[in-house]
Amino acid sequence: MRIRQELTPLRIVMLTVLAVAFALAIIGPVAWGGAAEATHLDALSQGSTAANPLGTDALGRDMLARTLVATRLSLLLAVAVATLAFLAGILLGALPSLGGPRARRRAGAAINLLIAFPALLLALLVVTMVGIGTEGAVLALAVAGTPQIARLTQTLSASVVGSDYVTAARATGIPRWRLLVRHVLPNIAPPLALQYASAIGTALLSLSALSFLGVGVQEPRYDWGSLLAVALDRVYLTPVAVLGPAAAIVLVSLAFNVLGDALADMLSVDPASRGRGRRRAPVPPPVVAATDRDAVAAPDDAILTVDGLSVAFPGQHGRVTPVRDVSLAVAQGERLGIVGESGSGKSLTALAVAQLIERPGAVAARSITFEDADLARLDPAERDRRLATSMAMVFQDPLSSFNPALRIGRQVTESSEVHLGRRHAEATALATARFSELAIAGAERRLRQYPHELSGGMRQRAMIAMGLMTQPRLILADEPTTALDVTVQRQVLYALHQANAEHGTAIVLISHDISVVEAFCARVVVMYAGRVVEEIAADRLRGGAAHPYTRALLAAVPDMTTDRATPLASIPGRPPAAGEVITGCAFAARCGFATDRCRSELPPLEQHPDGRRLACWNPRVAVGTHPGQEDR
Numbered sequence: 001m002r003i004r005q006e007l008t009p010l011r012i013v014m015l016t017v018l019a020v021a022f023a024l025a026i027i028g029p030v031a032w033g034g035a036a037e038a039t040h041l042d043a044l045s046q047g048s049t050a051a052n053p054l055g056t057d058a059l060g061r062d063m064l065a066r067t068l069v070a071t072r073l074s075l076l077l078a079v080a081v082a083t084l085a086f087l088a089g090i091l092l093g094a095l096p097s098l099g100g101p102r103a104r105r106r107a108g109a110a111i112n113l114l115i116a117f118p119a120l121l122l123a124l125l126v127v128t129m130v131g132i133g134t135e136g137a138v139l140a141l142a143v144a145g146t147p148q149i150a151r152l153t154q155t156l157s158a159s160v161v162g163s164d165y166v167t168a169a170r171a172t173g174i175p176r177w178r179l180l181v182r183h184v185l186p187n188i189a190p191p192l193a194l195q196y197a198s199a200i201g202t203a204l205l206s207l208s209a210l211s212f213l214g215v216g217v218q219e220p221r222y223d224w225g226s227l228l229a230v231a232l233d234r235v236y237l238t239p240v241a242v243l244g245p246a247a248a249i250v251l252v253s254l255a256f257n258v259l260g261d262a263l264a265d266m267l268s269v270d271p272a273s274r275g276r277g278r279r280r281a282p283v284p285p286p287v288v289a290a291t292d293r294d295a296v297a298a299p300d301d302a303i304l305t306v307d308g309l310s311v312a313f314p315g316q317h318g319r320v321t322p323v324r325d326v327s328l329a330v331a332q333g334e335r336l337g338i339v340g341e342s343g344s345g346k347s348l349t350a351l352a353v354a355q356l357i358e359r360p361g362a363v364a365a366r367s368i369t370f371e372d373a374d375l376a377r378l379d380p381a382e383r384d385r386r387l388a389t390s391m392a393m394v395f396q397d398p399l400s401s402f403n404p405a406l407r408i409g410r411q412v413t414e415s416s417e418v419h420l421g422r423r424h425a426e427a428t429a430l431a432t433a434r435f436s437e438l439a440i441a442g443a444e445r446r447l448r449q450y451p452h453e454l455s456g457g458m459r460q461r462a463m464i465a466m467g468l469m470t471q472p473r474l475i476l477a478d479e480p481t482t483a484l485d486v487t488v489q490r491q492v493l494y495a496l497h498q499a500n501a502e503h504g505t506a507i508v509l510i511s512h513d514i515s516v517v518e519a520f521c522a523r524v525v526v527m528y529a530g531r532v533v534e535e536i537a538a539d540r541l542r543g544g545a546a547h548p549y550t551r552a553l554l555a556a557v558p559d560m561t562t563d564r565a566t567p568l569a570s571i572p573g574r575p576p577a578a579g580e581v582i583t584g585c586a587f588a589a590r591c592g593f594a595t596d597r598c599r600s601e602l603p604p605l606e607q608h609p610d611g612r613r614l615a616c617w618n619p620r621v622a623v624g625t626h627p628g629q630e631d632r
């Protein structure tokens with residue numbers, strides 16, 4: 001047992017001290033309140049006796065009884081200081097990380113400024129403004145402790161906000177406060193909790209110091225600090241009176257710090273390591289007009305039309321544009337596949353459509369029309385609502401796309417509760433039905449489980465079920481079957497098929513595996529180096545693909561007739577790097593049919609009468625003919 005291993009003798013002693021202190025805080029004023037207030041003029045400033053083991057003060061009041069009674073106020077004030085500092089620190093540190101880059105920058109600068117300001121000066125400033133006394137001391141110490149908590153929270157939440165499950169939650173349009181409460185805070189709670197325990201101990205020490213100096217708790221109230229001050233005044237007369245409050249302050253503050261350490265060891269949390277190397281959460285950048293020329297003829301019933309989409313990022317030697325002038329359309333209820341090697345721009349295209357490209361990335365497009373509305377012209381709130389309810393995204397790694405601290409059911413039902421106003425019971429019933437539709441056995445039990453308790457394929461299907469909770473009209477599935485074995489691949493594709501067949505949801509399936517796309521989709525868009533190079537009906541791919549790259553992808557897929565004795569076919573060379581300047585066709589360096597024109601002139605993506613789109617100067621079939629007559 002982990003808890004037993006961490007309970008060293010010192011920790012057991014200190015935890016016992018804490019337990020006794022809390023018990024005294026509850027019963028102390030009731031049990032010894034009378035004795036603590038009773039004055040005995042015949043026993044003024046008396047030393048240790050059988051009746052008064054810790055002696056008496058200048059009014060003959062029993063110091064032991066007063067020390068026991070002071071436990072409640074001392075602990076209450078310390079807890080109040082730590083709680084106020086944590087509330088303010090968490091708000092200051094976590095909220096901006098859910099906002100835009102400007103909010104994060106400003107919050108970071110504010111925290112830096114507060115940390116640079118000496119805590120003691122800050123506390124004195126507040127005491128001067130509020131006034132000497134209990135309230136002033138509590139407020140001053142809370143203000144002084146806030147910057148450290150804010151910095152810790154900022155670091156911890158930055159690591160969580162950059163995770164895939166927060167991105168997934170944002171994609172469902174969850175409001176920021178809800179993201180904070182449900183997804184960020186539960187995942188940073190353990191290190192904050194242990195810090196909180198230590199902060200109570202520090203607050204107790206600081207409050208006692210202020211009371212001892214006469215700027216904290218004032219008569220007639222008293223805490224351990226003010227009792228210590230009284231006892232120290234007469235330390236030469238009754239030295240034993242100092243022992244009670246001094247021992248209480250030292251022991252209890254030490255016990256809180258030991259508790260914090262024990263919690264840290266039990267939870268194996270290293271607060272300093274939690275925020276390293278993580279990316280920031282995406283924010284939707286503005287969509288502005290692009291200038292490139294490729295276009296697409298959208299069908300009348302198009303649910304999504306992307307026209308001239310480009311995505312750019314700042315690079316070491318200027319801007320790089322990993323997605324250039326992509327145009328495509330998806331009809332209602334259609335299954336469209338996007339295929340290409342890693343780095344071809346498939347996933348970035350999907351993220352740009354879902355408005356999830358992170359700054360400093362920039363998206364440019366002539367238009368991105370979803371459900372007959374240009375997303376750039378929509379009011380941001382309406383755009384977010386529309387994307388959250390009508391468009392769902394399925395990410396490649398379902399484990400990192402779910403919040404590990406929340407049960408599956410809570411995450412799956414959230415978007416429909418938020419956006420469609422469903423009651424939790426109603427949303428849970430719907431989630432159970434969705435799970436059953438997608439062949440997830442024991443749906444009710446699965447909803448009560450945590451993500452790590454589900455298999456990879458089950459998590460992926462749960463993610464699809466989550467997307468279906470708002471009955472979206474389009475699902476963008478980004479490599480949903482990558483890294484899954486073939487049996488689980490079939491289950492996931494079946495789930496997407498069910499969504500398409502049962503609810504008429506259009507599917508955009510992104511994959512590097514052209515055989516998966518060919519089998520699942522009606523139409524295939526082939527991307528290379530950030531551009532669409534060919535678009536063709538899936539049933540015409542074999543024998544009908546005209547672009548050398550499409551044909552090379554098909555040739556690289558082994559089938560039952562592939563000779564096991566010969567090496568598997570591959571495409572020679574490598575795709576151009578994102579920042580590489582290319583004149584002419586980007587595939588020319590790897591293409592066996594490249595001519596001088598290919599190397600100097602960019603082939604435009606042209607629409608042909610047979611429904612195909614193609615960007616190649618030397619197509620491998622006669623384009624523009626009817627299906628079945630095109631293979632050379």
Ligand code: SF4
Nearest residue numbers: 585588591598616617
């Ligand atoms: S344009 Fe030229 S280099 Fe590019 S794919 Fe076609 S034939 Fe090959």
